[in-house]
Amino acid sequence: MSDGNTPPFFNEMFDATGAVRPPYGGLDGWAAAMPEELRSLKQSEAEALFRRIGITFAVYGEGGSPDRLIPFDMFPRVFGADEWRRLENGIKQRARALNAFLVDVYGRGEIVKAGRIPARLVYCNEAYETAVAGITPPKGVYSHIVGVDLVRTGPDEFFVLEDNCRTPSGVSYMLENREIMMRMFPHLFQQKRILPVETYPALLKRTLASVAPAKCQGEPRVAILTPGHFNSAYYEHSFLADQMGVELVEGQDLFVEGDYCWMRTTEGPKRVDVIYRRIDDAFIDPLCFRPDSMLGVPGLMNVYRSGGVTIASAPGAGVADDKAIYTYVPEMVRFYLGEEPILNNVPTWQCAKSDDCAYVLDNLSELVVKEVHGSGGYGMLVGPKATQEQVAAFAEKIKADPDNYIAQPTLALSTTPTFVEEGVAPRHVDLRPYCLVGETVELVPGGLTRVALTEGSLVVNSSQGGGVKDTWVVDE
Amino acid sequence: MLSRTAANLFWTARYIERAETNARLLEVGARNALIPNTGGGYRNEWESILHASGTSDAFRAKYGEAVQRNVETWLFFDRDNPSSVTACIEKARENGRIVRTALTSQVWDALNTAWAEVREFGRTERSKLGTSDLVDWTLRTASLVRGAAMGTQLRNDGYDFTNIGHFLERADSTARLLDTKYFVLLPHVTFVGSGLDNYQWRTLLRALSAHRAFNWAYGGEITPPKIVDFLVLNRASPRSLLTAVEGVNHHLDRLARAYGKATSAQTRARMLLGEMAELTPEDIFDEGLHEFLTRFVRDVSALSEVVHETYLSGETR
Numbered sequence: 051m052s053d054g055n056t057p058p059f060f061n062e063m064f065d066a067t068g069a070v071r072p073p074y075g076g077l078d079g080w081a082a083a084m085p086e087e088l089r090s091l092k093q094s095e096a097e098a099l100f101r102r103i104g105i106t107f108a109v110y111g112e113g114g115s116p117d118r119l120i121p122f123d124m125f126p127r128v129f130g131a132d133e134w135r136r137l138e139n140g141i142k143q144r145a146r147a148l149n150a151f152l153v154d155v156y157g158r159g160e161i162v163k164a165g166r167i168p169a170r171l172v173y174c175n176e177a178y179e180t181a182v183a184g185i186t187p188p189k190g191v192y193s194h195i196v197g198v199d200l201v202r203t204g205p206d207e208f209f210v211l212e213d214n215c216r217t218p219s220g221v222s223y224m225l226e227n228r229e230i231m232m233r234m235f236p237h238l239f240q241q242k243r244i245l246p247v248e249t250y251p252a253l254l255k256r257t258l259a260s261v262a263p264a265k266c267q268g269e270p271r272v273a274i275l276t277p278g279h280f281n282s283a284y285y286e287h288s289f290l291a292d293q294m295g296v297e298l299v300e301g302q303d304l305f306v307e308g309d310y311c312w313m314r315t316t317e318g319p320k321r322v323d324v325i326y327r328r329i330d331d332a333f334i335d336p337l338c339f340r341p342d343s344m345l346g347v348p349g350l351m352n353v354y355r356s357g358g359v360t361i362a363s364a365p366g367a368g369v370a371d372d373k374a375i376y377t378y379v380p381e382m383v384r385f386y387l388g389e390e391p392i393l394n395n396v397p398t399w400q401c402a403k404s405d406d407c408a409y410v411l412d413n414l415s416e417l418v419v420k421e422v423h424g425s426g427g428y429g430m431l432v433g434p435k436a437t438q439e440q441v442a443a444f445a446e447k448i449k450a451d452p453d454n455y456i457a458q459p460t461l462a463l464s465t466t467p468t469f470v471e472e473g474v475a476p477r478h479v480d481l482r483p484y485c486l487v488g489e490t491v492e493l494v495p496g497g498l499t500r501v502a503l504t505e506g507s508l509v510v511n512s513s514q515g516g517g518v519k520d521t522w523v524v525d526e
Numbered sequence: 527m528l529s530r531t532a533a534n535l536f537w538t539a540r541y542i543e544r545a546e547t548n549a550r551l552l553e554v555g556a557r558n559a560l561i562p563n564t565g566g567g568y569r570n571e572w573e574s575i576l577h578a579s580g581t582s583d584a585f586r587a588k589y590g591e592a593v594q595r596n597v598e599t600w601l602f603f604d605r606d607n608p609s610s611v612t613a614c615i616e617k618a619r620e621n622g623r624i625v626r627t628a629l630t631s632q633v634w635d636a637l638n639t640a641w642a643e644v645r646e647f648g649r650t651e652r653s654k655l656g657t658s659d660l661v662d663w664t665l666r667t668a669s670l671v672r673g674a675a676m677g678t679q680l681r682n683d684g685y686d687f688t689n690i691g692h693f694l695e696r697a698d699s700t701a702r703l704l705d706t707k708y709f710v711l712l713p714h715v716t717f718v719g720s721g722l723d724n725y726q727w728r729t730l731l732r733a734l735s736a737h738r739a740f741n742w743a744y745g746g747e748i749t750p751p752k753i754v755d756f757l758v759l760n761r762a763s764p765r766s767l768l769t770a771v772e773g774v775n776h777h778l779d780r781l782a783r784a785y786g787k788a789t790s791a792q793t794r795a796r797m798l799l800g801e802m803a804e805l806t807p808e809d810i811f812d813e814g815l816h817e818f819l820t821r822f823v824r825d826v827s828a829l830s831e832v833v834h835e836t837y838l839s840g841e842t843r
Binding site: 102103278279288289291292297298299300302303313314315316317318 | 528530838
């Protein structure tokens with residue numbers, strides 16, 4: 051079961067007869083023709099490049115080097131153009147519905163009134179910000195960058211694992227992985243028509259500029275707000291600022307005066323119109339949220355409310371990507387767009403419901419159980435991979451606080467060929483594309499593929515030993 | 527540009543320059559220690575080095591008496607000494623990392639490599655690290671960072687802030703190095719002009735990598751007026767105080783032009799330059815070398831304060 055080639059696992063490169071599926075055409079020969087020495091040479095070349103550009107991450111709660119490299123697998127993950135078209139439509143549809151939902155629940159709450167989502171789940175949700183109720187941000191967009199986490203289980207079966215409406219990270223890997231692949235294997239890019247992803251920073255900038263507040267005159271000034279260089283994603287913040295040609299600011303660089311937000315420069319104050327913040331809601335403004343926050347800007351929320359600045363993603367966007375709300379996203383698509391959802395949700399049991407909870411407890415060893423607010427693969431149980439003791443211990447945790455858990459079936463994640471010690475072997479993957487929502491909805495053809503490097507493992511998080519791959523959409 | 531970015535660039539340059547100063551101090555100390563202490567041991571040469579580095583109290587609190595090995599540890603490795611070479615390299619790299627995108631990859635490489643190497647030194651057995659190798663390494667590293675910046679950085683305001691940091695720190699550093707002479711010789715005015723005196727002056731020049739340049743520029747005897755002229759007033763000397771003040775002025779003027787606005791920083795810098803340009807070595811000896819240097823270090827620090835308030839603090843409206 052764990053070799054990833056035999057059913058139930060869908061191998062993205064080889065079909066049941068062992069033939070290469072068209073999007074991967076040519077890659078079998080490429081991998082086979084690469085001698086062992088060349089491969090390890092290329093691998094260390096890639097690592098040297100990553101280290102040189104400084105693309106590292108820090109794992110919270112672990113000692114050791116603060117500058118760790120995320121493992122990069124050189125075997126690309128490939129989609130055909132028609133496969134991608136369907137994904138693209140599904141992702142854009144979802145991003146539109148999630149934004150419509152946010153505008154609605156901070157406004158008239160039609161979806162709740164219509165009884166399609168329980169009021170308690172929305173208004174009693176920890177991520178629901180009463181401070182922004184009644185606000186409709188420019189162009190009706192709360193979540194400007196939607197990271198949709200997807201897995202695949204068959205040729206046409208895709209499931210959305212979760213939505214990330216706040217500040218999804220990882221897009222710098224999507225871009226750098228491509229740069230490195232182009233540098234190391236240029237002939238592959240000559241052979242195959244691989245659609246470019248390098249337009250992402252320009253599209254992001256255009257998206258952010260398109261949601262400038264009404265009071266903004268002239269060219270909108272965009273800035274990225276980072277918690278600072280100790281943050282694990284600091285590299286990404288500085289990378290995006292550099293690629294977009296905008297300032298990378300910390301809370302201390304901004305201040306509020308009059309109706310506007312200003313940045314401290316060597317030439318005096320300069321007005322900031324759009325803030326792409328990479329800090330959590332709670333830290334944005336100590337006067338409005340956590341008073342002990344040193345990361346935010348006192349008074350920023352007042353400026354935001356009076357339309358002096360746009361904050362992306364808008365405060366309060368988190369209620370849409372809550373794991374308890376997730377179940378209702380297909381409902382949102384039907385309710386707001388009048389369409390059938392193109393992408394499926396994973397069937398989910400809410401331990402908060404007693405029937406569901408009973409089912410979950412009876413079937414723990416077959417399910418994946420997650421914390422409602424958890425992330426990064428922490429605090430989860432993968433039933434089929436857990437020992438009896440672990441399952442029993444987890445059952446106690448669920449009983450103690452059922453509201454905190456949801457459960458899903460163990461999905462048969464697809465595999466793609468991956469370079470491992472013994473050569474090439476199938477490993478399980480997921481996908482996170484980054485959908486941009488502003489005046490228009492955009493998606494670059496690609497995303498971040500995460501791969502579980504351990505044989506048989508289904509956990510792809512970098513904090514749990516996962517790696518990344520370049521993700522191609524080939525137009526042939 | 528963001529005030530904080532400007533401050534990070536400014537401090538990256540200052541810390542690199544400061545690391546170099548400490549290495550040069552080590553060099554002076556190590557060479558002075560090689561001659562017999564004919565002065566009767568009133569003042570230990572190492573103490574003068576600590577004085578010049580401005581850290582003698584902190585040193586004494588931690589180690590007590592100024593023993594060569596401890597001073598070397600203190601000046602190169604000790605993170606408790608905020609201006610040890612190791613601390614400076616780490617802070618330079620940290621400042622650089624924060625503004626990574628304002629640096630070219632060559633500059634970043636130089637900083638990052640220096641950081642990795644200095645960490646490696648910290649893990650290496652001390653007996654395997656000769657003082658002169660550590661000094662050479664530091665000078666080489668500082669040259670590499672500066673050279674990369676000079677060769678590759680965009681000539682924008684960031685470049686000016688980098689250079690202002692560099693020249694302010696260098697002005698401070700040369701003045702402090704020059705002042706070591708005061709501490710060594712103060713109680714023994716009779717030594718002036720003696721063999722010992724000349725040896726120490728020569729060591730100082732050597733530590734500033736300037737002994738050959740001095741010979742080319744002045745020839746013959748090393749005399750205090752010539753040295754002071756060379757290290758304070760000579761525009762051709764790359765480490766002279768006047769050269770450093772001119773550098774600060776040049777880059778402040780460039781900023782004023784680019785921003786279309788002069789500030790009190792420019793006024794202040796020009797005043798200092800005007801005063802320096804009028805000086806002769808005789809004036810300096812009349813005032814007293816130590817008194818002059820003390821005043822100069824104070825002036826430079828005041829100028830640095832104004833630059834900070836005007837450009838780096840973000841408080842200007």
